[in-house]
Amino acid sequence: MLRLLASLGLMAATVFAMDRLLAPEIGATLLASSDRFMAIYRPETAADVVVVGNSRADNHFPPSILRPMTCGEPLNIGMGGAPTTVNALLWQDYLERHAPPRLLIVEPTSLVDPPTDLADVPLLAHYSPRVDDFLRRTHGDLWTSQRLFHLLAFNNNQTIRMLVGRVRPAREDRTLDGAVGPEQRAHVARLPEEAMPDLPANWEALDTIIRAARDHGTRVAVVVTPYLPAYAAKVGNFDAFFAELKRRLPADVAFIDARRALTSDDHFADPLHMNDAGVRALFAALEPELRQLGTCPVDAIAHLDASGATAR
Amino acid sequence: MNFASLQFVFFITAFTALFLALGRTRLFTPFLLVASYVFYGYWDYRFCSLLALTTAIDFWCGLKVADAPDRARARAYLLISIGSNLAILFFFKYFNFFIDSAQTALAGLGFEVGRTALEVILPVGISFYTFQNLSYTIDVYAGDLKAERSFVKYATFVAFFPQLVAGPIVRARDLLPQISEGRPEPTFAMQFAGLEKVVWGYFLKLGLADNAAAVVDARFAQPEFYNSLHHVIGLICFSLQIYGDFAGYSLIAIGLAEMFGYTLCPNFSRPYFARGMRDFWRRWHISLSTWFRDYVYVPMGGNRTQWLRLRNVTITMVVSGLWHGAAWTFVLWGALHAGLMLAEDALRWLGRRSGVRLPAPARTMGRLALIPLVFLLVTLTWLPFRADGMHTVGTILSIIAQGDFSLPHGMQQVSTLLRVAVIGMVVFLVDVAVEAGAARGWVRTGVVARCLACSSLIVLLLLLGNFDNRAFIYFQF
Numbered sequence: 001m002l003r004l005l006a007s008l009g010l011m012a013a014t015v016f017a018m019d020r021l022l023a024p025e026i027g028a029t030l031l032a033s034s035d036r037f038m039a040i041y042r043p044e045t046a047a048d049v050v051v052v053g054n055s056r057a058d059n060h061f062p063p064s065i066l067r068p069m070t071c072g073e074p075l076n077i078g079m080g081g082a083p084t085t086v087n088a089l090l091w092q093d094y095l096e097r098h099a100p101p102r103l104l105i106v107e108p109t110s111l112v113d114p115p116t117d118l119a120d121v122p123l124l125a126h127y128s129p130r131v132d133d134f135l136r137r138t139h140g141d142l143w144t145s146q147r148l149f150h151l152l153a154f155n156n157n158q159t160i161r162m163l164v165g166r167v168r169p170a171r172e173d174r175t176l177d178g179a180v181g182p183e184q185r186a187h188v189a190r191l192p193e194e195a196m197p198d199l200p201a202n203w204e205a206l207d208t209i210i211r212a213a214r215d216h217g218t219r220v221a222v223v224v225t226p227y228l229p230a231y232a233a234k235v236g237n238f239d240a241f242f243a244e245l246k247r248r249l250p251a252d253v254a255f256i257d258a259r260r261a262l263t264s265d266d267h268f269a270d271p272l273h274m275n276d277a278g279v280r281a282l283f284a285a286l287e288p289e290l291r292q293l294g295t296c297p298v299d300a301i302a303h304l305d306a307s308g309a310t311a312r
Numbered sequence: 313m314n315f316a317s318l319q320f321v322f323f324i325t326a327f328t329a330l331f332l333a334l335g336r337t338r339l340f341t342p343f344l345l346v347a348s349y350v351f352y353g354y355w356d357y358r359f360c361s362l363l364a365l366t367t368a369i370d371f372w373c374g375l376k377v378a379d380a381p382d383r384a385r386a387r388a389y390l391l392i393s394i395g396s397n398l399a400i401l402f403f404f405k406y407f408n409f410f411i412d413s414a415q416t417a418l419a420g421l422g423f424e425v426g427r428t429a430l431e432v433i434l435p436v437g438i439s440f441y442t443f444q445n446l447s448y449t450i451d452v453y454a455g456d457l458k459a460e461r462s463f464v465k466y467a468t469f470v471a472f473f474p475q476l477v478a479g480p481i482v483r484a485r486d487l488l489p490q491i492s493e494g495r496p497e498p499t500f501a502m503q504f505a506g507l508e509k510v511v512w513g514y515f516l517k518l519g520l521a522d523n524a525a526a527v528v529d530a531r532f533a534q535p536e537f538y539n540s541l542h543h544v545i546g547l548i549c550f551s552l553q554i555y556g557d558f559a560g561y562s563l564i565a566i567g568l569a570e571m572f573g574y575t576l577c578p579n580f581s582r583p584y585f586a587r588g589m590r591d592f593w594r595r596w597h598i599s600l601s602t603w604f605r606d607y608v609y610v611p612m613g614g615n616r617t618q619w620l621r622l623r624n625v626t627i628t629m630v631v632s633g634l635w636h637g638a639a640w641t642f643v644l645w646g647a648l649h650a651g652l653m654l655a656e657d658a659l660r661w662l663g664r665r666s667g668v669r670l671p672a673p674a675r676t677m678g679r680l681a682l683i684p685l686v687f688l689l690v691t692l693t694w695l696p697f698r699a700d701g702m703h704t705v706g707t708i709l710s711i712i713a714q715g716d717f718s719l720p721h722g723m724q725q726v727s728t729l730l731r732v733a734v735i736g737m738v739v740f741l742v743d744v745a746v747e748a749g750a751a752r753g754w755v756r757t758g759v760v761a762r763c764l765a766c767s768s769l770i771v772l773l774l775l776l777g778n779f780d781n782r783a784f785i786y787f788q789f
Contacts, residue, residue, distance in 0.1 A: 001332060004503040004571065007763055011511075014767035019774065151774040157727035159775075164730065178718075183536030183711060270537055 015149075023150035026159070027126050034169055035162045037120075039075055040094045041127040048072025049294065050094060050218075052087040052209065053107030054119075055080035059273050060225045061105060062173030065283050070294025072102060076174070079120055083113035084202035085134070086121050088209050093128050100216035103293055106209060108222050108245055109272075115201035120158035122146065175276040176269035180228060188230045188271055196241040203248070210253060221254040221293050226262040226282060231271035254293055261285050313354040315564045316517055323351060324568070331572060335495035341464055344491070348471035352436070359435040362400070363471060369396050370445040371466045374452045378459035386453055393449035397442045404438055409638030437477035439635055441470055443603055448484040450607060457485045465491050472574075474565040478558070480579040480599035487576070496573025504759060506570025511766045512742075513563030515773060519735040521556030522778035524549040526728045532698060535707045539716040543708050545729065550698050551691040552736055555584065558597070582743045584690075587682040589653045592690060600635070604628050621657065626650045641696040641705065648693045731776045738772070 031038050039045040049070045051061045057078025066074040077090050087110055116138040125132040125146065136143040146152045161170065180188075213220045224242060232238050238259075246255050262268075267278030274282060283290070313320050327347050334343045353360045373393035380386035448466075451457035460466040469488045470476075490496065498506075531538050531546035538546070562579035569576045579599050586592035593601045609628045615621035626647070633646020670678065699705045745751075754762075 001328075001503070003500045004507060007504060007507065007759060010760070010763045011767050011770070014764060015770045015774075018767065018771045022771070145779075149774050151771065155775055155777065155779075160727040160730050164727075178539070181536070181539075183707065187534065187536040 019149050019151045023126075023154070026151070026154050029166070030123075030154070030159065030162045031127070033162045033166050035158075035165055036075060036077055037079070037090070037124060037158065038127075038162065040077065040090060041097065041124075043097065045075065045098055046073065047075035047094075047098070047101050049074040049103045049105065050091070050101045051076040051078055051105045051107070052091050053078040054082050054087075054110040054113055056109045056225055056272060057105075057107035058174050059176050059269075060107065060279055060282070062175050062279060064173050065279070066105075066290075069283065069287055069290045070103060071291075071296035072294060075101075078107060081113065081117060082110055082119040082121065083115045083117050083199075084108070084110045084205040084209070085115045086110075086117070086119060088205035088212075089121065089128070089130050089134055090124075091209050092212055093124075093130055095212055095216055100213070100218045102219065104209070104213045104218050104220045106206070106220065106222045107225055108206065109224070111199065111202045111206065111245070112196045112241075113202070115199050115205070118142075120156050123153055123156050123158045126150075126153045175279045176273050177275060178269045179275060180265045180268045180270065184270065185230065185265065188228065188234065191231075191234050193234055193236050195236045196238070206248075210250065214250070214252070219254070219293065220252075221256060222249060223256045223286075224259050226258055226260065226267070226274060226278065228265065228268045228271040229260070229263055230265075232259065254289075256286065256289055258282060258286060313351050315561065316514070319354065323354075331495075340495050341468055341491065345464055345468040345471060348468065348473035348476060351473040352471060352476055355436050356433070358433075362404075362435050362438070363441060364467070366397060366400060366442065366445055367467045367470045368463075369393065370449055370470075371460070371463050373449050374459040374466070375461070377449060377452050390449055390453040394446060397446050401438060401442045404434055406634075406638045413640075440479050440481055441476060443481050443600075443635075444470060444484075447481070447603060447607060451483070451485060457488075460484070460488055460492075462492075472569075474568045474574075475576055478561050478565070479597075480562055480565065480577050481603050482576050482599065487574070490574050498570070498573035501755075502573070503571050504762070505755070506567040506572075508762065508766060509563045509567030509570065511567075511769055513560045513565075513567060515735075515769045516556040516560030516563065516739065518560075518777040518779065519556070519773050520732070520739055521553045521560055522780060523728060523731040523735060523776070524553035524556065526778065526780075527725055527732060528553055528698065530725065531708075532700070532704065535704060535711065538711065539718065540712045540714055541717040541719060543712050544717075547691050547695060549729075549732060550694050551584070551687070552732060554694065554697075555580075556739070559583075582747055584687050585683055585743065585747050586686050586690075587679050588686060589649065589656045589689075592686060593649075593653075600632070604632055622654060625653050625657075629653065636697070640702060641699050644696040644702075644705075645693055648696070652689055652693070731778075735772070735776055738769075 031041060039047075049066055049072050051057050051066070051074065055078065058076060058080055059078075061074070061076050061078065063074045063076060066076075075094075077094070079086060079090070082090075087106075091104070118135070118139060121131055122135060122139075122142065125135050125143075132143070135146070142152075164170070210220050222245070224245075227235075227238075235241075242257060242259065246257070249255055261282055262274065262278055267274055267281055269275040269278075313323060330343055330347070334340050349360050349363075352363060370393050373389045373396075376389040377386045377393075380389060448457070448469075452459050460469070465488065468491050469482075469484060472482075472487065472491070475482055527549040528546050531543060535543070559580040566576045566578065577599055579597060581595040581598065583592055583595035586595050605628075608631060609624050612624045612627065613620040614624060629650035630643055630646040633642040633644070633649075636642045636645070695708060696702075696705050699708070
């Protein structure tokens with residue numbers, strides 16, 4: 001049994017050594033990648049427009065469309081499955097390391113995501129003390145595991161996407177393909193009525209995002225993008241929730257309510273996400289408002305006579 | 313207690329310490345028994361009483377069968393053992409299934425009867441230890457095994473913790489003598505081979521199975537949201553998941569036992585390299601398929617005539633389906649396997665009758681081509697096995713039939729699929745090497761190199777493993 005225990009010890013020592021050697025190398029490799037989240041932690045990043053939110057921000061705000069509309073370089077750090085608490089961490093990390101952008105676009109649907117959900121953020125704990133602290137407070141076991149084995153910080157889908165991106169750079173736009181089919185329609189029709197939850201931690205995080213932006217002189221626009229109409233009809237407090245959101249926002253925050261801007265199922269990849277055609281149709285409709293918010297030089301002159309109200 | 317949990321790490325550490333401390337004392341076998349019950353009772357302490365009850369019944373029946381003055385009385389005690397085991401299994405596993413099915417059938421005939429269902433908890437591993445108990449009394453009756461006179465030793469054999477919950481289904485003739493001999497004195501080579509099996513088992517479970525599960529679960533939870541290509545990918549992933557999950561558990565169980573000096577029977581032999589359905593069942597869940605062969609198929613007449621073969625294969629496979637779960641989807645799974653095995657029989661028969669002899673290269677190519685074909689057929693049969701009902705089976709088949717094999721960009725779970733692909737490739741290469749006979753050479757490799765190989769697998773797990781603490785699939789059976 002002693003020889004077996006010695007073999008186990010040798011294995012453990014080898015694993016530990018490999019962990020301590022590999023983790024910093026992988027960290028440096030990823031930081032050098034073109035990934036949008038790594039851009040937060042690279043000093044040379046300079047964005048004029050930053051987008052935060054969950055997958056609806058990620059998939060609904062393609063940089064190739066935002067760039068001409070806002071006359072600036074966009075950075076979309078919307079993260080699939082991320083609650084507003086995580087959005088706030090990323091936004092504060094960005095502000096801490098870079099000059100503030102002209103415009104911050106918030107897709108606020110992450111307000112309904114569980115505030116302690118991590119999405120792909122554990123990887124960023126390797127680069128950010130703020131994220132590391134969030135991890136320690138919300139997921140102590142995971143935090144301890146990552147302290148024990150540094151490689152665990154890189155055990156997530158985000159790492160894989162970044163490594164793949166180093167071989168074959170990812171598309172800049174992350175809009176979705178496909179359309180809602182008859183099975184999905186039937187599935188949505190069968191869904192019971194649901195409600196958007198009231199999650200105080202997320203509301204506080206939204207306040208933090210807005211406060212930090214205003215403190216740095218960044219204009220904020222809260223843009224609620226469309227839902228599949230049949231799905232929206234299943235959400236009991238659909239109007240009340242967003243009315244409450246609008247009520248909470250400071251007066252100088254633009255509120256663009258585009259929840260019902262698209263009515264055709266052909267514009268959706270699934271109940272929560274528009275497809276590429278939907279995104280293009282939405283931005284065609286929103287262009288006047290976004291151009292004003294982007295303060296393009298030509299528009300700014302034209303804007304001198306226009307009213308400041310942007311809320312629909 | 314799940315092998316893939318932190319509690320198990322504490323358990324096995326304490327177990328090892330006590331195993332070494334009590335090895336030379338009379339307390340050793342009782343210690344093994346208590347440890348096994350602690351392991352099992354961690355799920356739900358109430359399960360222990362059922363385990364103890366079935367153990368006591370079969371121990372008593374075994375003694376009565378052995379001591380019976382004539383065959384008729386021995387047969388009566390054997391029937392008590394079989395009856396009690398099947399009654400317990402029926403009650404805990406199949407009661408609601410048969411009541412529901414009967415009510416549905418009556419409703420179909422126009423007789424509306426009230427819905428009746430009991431809230432029966434399914435004890436973990438009941439199908440495994442029931443079969444283990446059954447084989448003991450049948451073997452004693454058949455004269456293949458002497459009855460065990462020590463209750464503690466018999467109970468330790470039934471409850472031996474590495475294999476209690478999800479197999480392999482170890483026969484008494486293999487394990488009881490090892491338990492009876494007291495603390496074993498394994499060689500270092502045996503212990504190290506056990507350790508390697510444990511590492512490889514965890515790699516299969518946490519690397520292959522649990523990553524594949526993330527892909528599979530999403531598709532089966534909302535099948536309507538995925539196109540044909542997604543579902544084909546999902547089914548292939550389920551093939552990998554169930555292999556990684558169950559072969560992983562079996563390897564951890566066998567490896568743990570080996571580390572402490574006990575030899576359990578092998579349960580998997582690279583089943584996706586099978587060149588036919590018969591070959592598949594010689595490689596998949598070997599302890600169950602041989603159990604059914606020895607205690608169901610052969611006693612019914614085996615393959616003495618073509619008619620018997622057809623009948624017995626059908627019955628055995630359908631019962632095997634039901635063994636896995638109380639649902640019509642499992643019956644369909646068993647029936648599909650029966651159909652495929654009989655179709656293979658028919659093709660072999662036609663091949664023999666035709667008298668055509670292919671040249672050697674064509675035969676080799678044909679045998680190689682059979683491997684992916686058998687894999688695809690087996691993969692298709694996993695659909696009802698995984699589906700939560702016939703409705704889901706129909707939905708997924710109808711989506712696949714639509715033939716939409718487009719690959720949408722922005723497809724979710726691409727990175728999870730990449731994990732499955734990377735780990736799957738490692739598993740594939742290792743299995744190819746073992747299939748080619750490389751295992752014999754590996755055993756002669758130095759311990760340091762083998763330790764490095766294991767460490768590399770663990771590092772790969774740290775980077776790509778899934779640590780969501782999913783239960784093993786076969787716990788539900």
